[in-house]
Amino acid sequence: MNVIQTGYGPQVGTSPEGFPVYLYADPQSKITAYVVVLPDGRAFYSDMHGRIVAPPADANKQVGLALVGGIAGFLAGGPAGAIVGALVGAIAGNQLSKR
Numbered sequence: 464m465n466v467i468q469t470g471y472g473p474q475v476g477t478s479p480e481g482f483p484v485y486l487y488a489d490p491q492s493k494i495t496a497y498v499v500v501l502p503d504g505r506a507f508y509s510d511m512h513g514r515i516v517a518p519p520a521d522a523n524k525q526v527g528l529a530l531v532g533g534i535a536g537f538l539a540g541g542p543a544g545a546i547v548g549a550l551v552g553a554i555a556g557n558q559l560s561k562r
Contacts, residue, residue: 471498471530478513485530504528504556528556
């Protein structure tokens, strides 16, 4: 069975500036691209070496915080922790976007 994962995948590298580079699968088009996620949650499309090539049309704090929460949760509690961390990050991003 073929399963297409959408959203942020594993960290695949580090940008020249030291930011993490992830593989991202667009939920609608299922197209995969590299993205650099900055500490403030903004994500930018990049090449495979982390050089920013274009910003997304609308930076999404929920996605960035879900990604950071998922990684922190994975490090703290494995796969189950990643799920909980991603949910907490998404909820925090949602609260921040309402302000």
